[in-house]
Each structure stands twice: as C-alpha cells, then as structure tokens.
Amino acid sequence: MTLEQRMKEVAEKVDTALDHLLPKPAGPEANLVEAMRYAAMGGGKRLRPLLVLESGKLFGVDEKALLRIACALECVHTYSLVHDDLPCMDDDDLRRGKPATHKQFDEATAVLAGDALLTLAFEILSDSRTHSDPFVRCDLVTRLAAAAGAHGMVGGQMIDLNAEHNQLEITTVTRMQRMKTGALIAFACEAGPVASRAGPAATHALNAYAHDLGLAFQIVDDLLDVEGVERDLGKTPGKDVAAGKATFVAVLGPDRARAQVEMLAGQAVRHLDLFDQKADLLREVVDFVVHRRF
Amino acid sequence: MTLEQRMKEVAEKVDTALDHLLPKPAGPEANLVEAMRYAAMGGGKRLRPLLVLESGKLFGVDEKALLRIACALECVHTYSLVHDDLPCMDDDDLRRGKPATHKQFDEATAVLAGDALLTLAFEILSDSRTHSDPFVRCDLVTRLAAAAGAHGMVGGQMIDLNAEHNQLEITTVTRMQRMKTGALIAFACEAGPVASRAGPAATHALNAYAHDLGLAFQIVDDLLDVEGVERDLGKTPGKDVAAGKATFVAVLGPDRARAQVEMLAGQAVRHLDLFDQKADLLREVVDFVVHRRF
Numbered sequence: 001m002t003l004e005q006r007m008k009e010v011a012e013k014v015d016t017a018l019d020h021l022l023p024k025p026a027g028p029e030a031n032l033v034e035a036m037r038y039a040a041m042g043g044g045k046r047l048r049p050l051l052v053l054e055s056g057k058l059f060g061v062d063e064k065a066l067l068r069i070a071c072a073l074e075c076v077h078t079y080s081l082v083h084d085d086l087p088c089m090d091d092d093d094l095r096r097g098k099p100a101t102h103k104q105f106d107e108a109t110a111v112l113a114g115d116a117l118l119t120l121a122f123e124i125l126s127d128s129r130t131h132s133d134p135f136v137r138c139d140l141v142t143r144l145a146a147a148a149g150a151h152g153m154v155g156g157q158m159i160d161l162n163a164e165h166n167q168l169e170i171t172t173v174t175r176m177q178r179m180k181t182g183a184l185i186a187f188a189c190e191a192g193p194v195a196s197r198a199g200p201a202a203t204h205a206l207n208a209y210a211h212d213l214g215l216a217f218q219i220v221d222d223l224l225d226v227e228g229v230e231r232d233l234g235k236t237p238g239k240d241v242a243a244g245k246a247t248f249v250a251v252l253g254p255d256r257a258r259a260q261v262e263m264l265a266g267q268a269v270r271h272l273d274l275f276d277q278k279a280d281l282l283r284e285v286v287d288f289v290v291h292r293r294f
Numbered sequence: 295m296t297l298e299q300r301m302k303e304v305a306e307k308v309d310t311a312l313d314h315l316l317p318k319p320a321g322p323e324a325n326l327v328e329a330m331r332y333a334a335m336g337g338g339k340r341l342r343p344l345l346v347l348e349s350g351k352l353f354g355v356d357e358k359a360l361l362r363i364a365c366a367l368e369c370v371h372t373y374s375l376v377h378d379d380l381p382c383m384d385d386d387d388l389r390r391g392k393p394a395t396h397k398q399f400d401e402a403t404a405v406l407a408g409d410a411l412l413t414l415a416f417e418i419l420s421d422s423r424t425h426s427d428p429f430v431r432c433d434l435v436t437r438l439a440a441a442a443g444a445h446g447m448v449g450g451q452m453i454d455l456n457a458e459h460n461q462l463e464i465t466t467v468t469r470m471q472r473m474k475t476g477a478l479i480a481f482a483c484e485a486g487p488v489a490s491r492a493g494p495a496a497t498h499a500l501n502a503y504a505h506d507l508g509l510a511f512q513i514v515d516d517l518l519d520v521e522g523v524e525r526d527l528g529k530t531p532g533k534d535v536a537a538g539k540a541t542f543v544a545v546l547g548p549d550r551a552r553a554q555v556e557m558l559a560g561q562a563v564r565h566l567d568l569f570d571q572k573a574d575l576l577r578e579v580v581d582f583v584v585h586r587r588f
C-alpha cells in the first residue's frame with residue numbers, strides 16, 4: 001500500500017471512529033456535539049493518527065486500540081485549532097478549507113466545543129477499551145496531558161502569541177515549536193512503544209524520529225505560509241508574516257530554512273535504522289512532510 | 295472543629311497544594327502559568343475540595359491523596375469560570391472579588407490558561423502520587439472527564455447559553471443544572487468511595503446526597519443573583535436576570551424556589567443516615583449551602 005492510500009485509509013478509519021465516539025444527541029445541547037463533530041471530522045491530513053497507527057504496528061499493537069489513541073490525540077489537536085482560530089487568538093475564518101468553527105457556529109459554541117473535545121480525549125484514553133492494562137492507560141493520560149498542557153502545546157502557543165512583533169532567537173523559536181507542535185507529534189510516535197511497553201532503545205529511536213520530523217514539519221509549515229496558496233492549504237496563507245510571528249523562515253530566511261528541513265529529514269530517517277521494513281511507511285512520511293504543498 | 299474553621303483550613307491546604315502543582319516558570323511562557331495561578335489560587339469557597347476531603351475521610355482515605363483529587367477538581371472548576379467570564383460567553387469582569395482573568399491579563403491568555411488548567415487536572419489524577427492503584431486513577435480520570443464534558447458541565451453551559459431569552463420548563467432547567475453544576479459536585483462526593491473502592495450502598499448514599507446538595511446549591515445561587523449584593527458575592531449580581539437566563543427563580547418564583555431548597559436540604563441530610571458522626575461536617579455543609587450569602 002502506498003503512503004497516499006494508507007493516509008486515505010487512516011483518515012476514513014478516524015472519521016468512522018470519531019462518528020462512534022461523538023453520537024449526535026437529541027437534547028438542547030445538540031449543537032455542542034454538532035460543533036465538535038464539525039471541527040473534528042472530515043478534514044485534515046490526519047498525520048498524527050497515521051503516526052500512532054504506524055508506530056503501534058511496529059510493535060504489533062491491536063489497531064482498534066491504536067485507533068482510540070489516535071482519536072484522543074486528534075481531539076486534542078482539533079480543539080487547539082478551534083481555540084487558535086478564535087478572534088481573540090489568531091483570528092482565522094478558514095480552516096481545512098471550510099469556515100472555522102466559530103464562523104460556522106458562534107464564538108461561545110466554539111469555546112465550549114474545544115473544551116469538550118479536550119475533555120473527551122482523556123475520557124477515551126482512560127477507558128478500558130483503549131488498553132487492558134490500567135498502568136498503560138494512566139501513562140497515556142499523563143503523556144498526553146504533559147504534551148498538551150502549559151509545558152507543551154499550550155505553553156508553546158503562549159510563547160507564540162507573546163512573540164508577535166518581537167524578534168526571537170533561533171533557540172527560542174526551536175523551543176517554542178517543540179512545545180507547540182513537536183510535543184503532540186512526539187506523543188503520536190510514542191504511542192506504539194508505550195502501548196506495547198517496549199524497551200528504551202525502541203522508545204528512544206521513535207522519540208528522536210518524532211523530534212526531527214516535528215521540527216521539519218513546522219519549518220515546512222512556515223515556508224508554506226510564505227509560499228503556499230489558499231486553495232491547497234485550506235487556510236489563509238501569509239498570516240504569520242502579517243502578524244509578525246517568530247517563524248523559522250523569519251529567523252533563518254527561506255534558503256537556510258529549506259536546508260534545515262533536508263538535514264532534519266535525513267536525520268529522522270536514520271533514527272529508524274533499528275527497525276526493519278515494517279518502518280517503511282514512517283520513512284515515507286518524512287518525504288511527504290518535506291514535500292507537501294498543504 | 296467548626297465548619298467555618300474547617301473551610302478555612304481546606305482553603306489554605308488547597309492553595310498550598312496548587313502552589314506546588316503550579317510552580318512559577320522562568321521562560322517566555324511565564325505569564326501563562328501566572329494567569330493559571332491567578333485564576334486558581336487565593337479565592338473561592340473551595341466547597342468542592344471540602345466535599346472531596348470530607349467524603350474521603352468517611353472511608354479513611356489518605357488526606358494527601360484526597361488533596362490532589364481536590365486540586366484536580368478545582369482546576370476544572372476554575373477553568374470553567376475563566377472561560378465562562380469571557381466576553382463571548384457570560385462577559386463578566388469580576389470574579390471572586392477581583393478582575394476576571396481576561397481583564398487582569400487578556401482574552402487570549404485567559405483562553406489558554408483555562409485550557410491548561412483543564413489539561414493539568416488530568417495530569418494530576420493520572421499521577422501515581424494521587425493513588426497507588428492505577429484502576430482507581432483511571433476511574434477518577436473517566437469520572438472527572440464525564441462530569442466535565444459534553445454530557446456534563448460543558449453540555450450544561452451550552453444549554454444555558456442556548457436558553458437565554460427562552461422560557462424553559464422546570465424539568466429542562468433541572469437537567470441543565472444537574473449537568474452544569476451537579477456533575478462536578480457529584481464527582482467531589484464520589485471521590486471518597488472511588489478512592490477507597492467502597493461498596494454500592496455507601497457510594498449510592500453519597501451520590502444521592504450530592505444530587506440534592508447540588509440542586510439546592512444552584513437554586514440558592516439563582517436566589518443570590520436576584521437578592522445578593524456584589525460586596526458579598528465577589529461577582530456581579532442581577533446578570534442572570536438581565537441576560538434572560540433560565541434560572542430556577544425565573545421558572546418557580548422566589549418563594550417556591552426557597553421552599554424547594556428547604557426540601558432538598560432535608561433530603562440531602564437524610565441520605566447521610568447510614569454514616570455515623572464522621573459525616574457531621576457533610577451535614578453542616580448542607581446548612582451552609584442553604585444559608586450562605588455568597
């Protein structure tokens with residue numbers, strides 16, 4: 001199966017699983033769940049779920065369990081996009097090629113839908129259907145909370161907002177992006193070793209892979225903000241530059257940024273050397289991340 | 295120890311514990327943690343932590359563990375207040391007698407601080423310092439997520455917002471309030487039986503107590519919105535009426551609302567009959583909730 005086919009398959013499986021996890025309710029709170037479904041379903045590259053499923057496959061973890069972990073992670077990722085698009089945050093009207101949640105519904109509903117998606121993520125992980133071993137479930141909750149919280153994604157978003165119109169040093173930009181996007185990507189790649197209680201060598205290799213992949217992903221994101229077109233991106237390009245954001249491209253310039261992506265991509269692939277051809281799709285992911293147009 | 299002394303003691307213990315759980319960081323994200331500390335520390339009646347500690351004491355649960363559960367719950371309660379006060383939600387400038395988080399900081403910081411507090415709650419619960427048994431920790435995560443999410447607190451907030459300027463029936467108002475405030479109060483009272491893996495009779499009794507206490511608490515809240523004064527409340531009174539909210543007082547009228555409170559209070563105390571004098575403080579809590587001025 002090619003990477004493209006596998007990505008399509010994973011996207012469909014994630015949508016089916018989310019459909020089951022978010023049944024449409026009948027009560028007066030129905031619009032909340034509709035907003036959660038609108039935000040979480042039917043869009044996105046589903047890169048993080050793909051990493052969860054492929055990292056788990058390396059260790060023979062049951063795909064149904066992995067799919068629940070992937071959905072929990074996607075709930076967190078999606079909630080962060082919903083809140084990020086709010087007028088008081090990045091103020092973006094377009095997401096995944098359709099109106100942002102607060103445009104399709106309203107701001108209050110978007111705040112609450114984001115809150116509920118974040119909460120749902122932990123309800124999914126702590127459920128015995130995710131893993132039979134409660135130690136593993138607790139470990140997943142701890143890791144996802146750490147990756148998403150004040151010392152992970154949300155902390156990175158705060159630095160990002162604080163940095164608008166301030167020139168940051170490359171070390172600060174790197175730290176910010178490790179927190180803002182790297183932490184969730186690292187969680188995705190850790191899911192396999194954690195769920196299978198793998199040894200430190202395998203865990204470390206996937207962590208290092210995630211680190212390099214996450215940085216490469218973010219630098220490409222910054223390049224696309226400068227060079228991409230709205231039709232491909234499904235969101236508004238040029239916004240980071242307009243907001244005076246501290247991006248890799250702003251700090252390094254586009255040529256050095258592109259060279260950095262190539263260097264990180266090579267490193268990421270080498271971290272997979274201790275796995276056999278079962279890791280081939282993870283190797284292809286690196287190539288996809290580097291050359292994507294969206 | 296009187297209830298007043300015990301409440302003061304619990305409030306101090308919660309503040310000390312939150313101070314340890316939220317150490318001030320040095321990085322450029324420092325203002326995020328400052329906003330989390332501002333919102334979570336040094337205010338509030340700490341009714342939910344008191345219920346956690348007292349329900350746990352009935353079953354001999356270690357107070358240090360209970361305090362962590364209480365802090366997790368208070369993180370969730372506090373995040374809901376921070377988001378609730380946002381301009382796109384209830385738009386309130388005053389909370390616990392001081393400027394709301396988005397006034398003291400800004401809206402974006404308030405959104406992120408709320409998100410990070412919610413996330414922290416699950417990080418606290420899944421930690422082995424909260425309970426040695428991972429089944430119990432998973433159970434706590436599942437219950438708190440269910441109480442806080444789309445079918446609990448956030449769902450109740452959504453119904454509340456949808457209901458503005460619509461006359462709801464008493465059954466819908468009751469369901470909304472059970473979700474909006476009742477679910478977290480029920481979690482607080484379940485903490486003891488869950489952490490001690492108590493039998494169904496004790497669990498059921500505390501659940502029924504929480505149900506009646508929660509409703510009584512909310513009706514008194516509605517009465518205080520009509521009759522209370524800002525100096526006592528630490529928030530702006532009359533806002534629910536002005537917003538055309540579907541409160542118990544709007545549906546029942548103040549006299550029938552007050553009679554309902556008395557009825558629920560009597561019921562709540564009777565549910566504690568199977569516990570000895572160790573439950574006396576929980577009995578006094580009912581009296582406090584009914585007669586509070588803030």
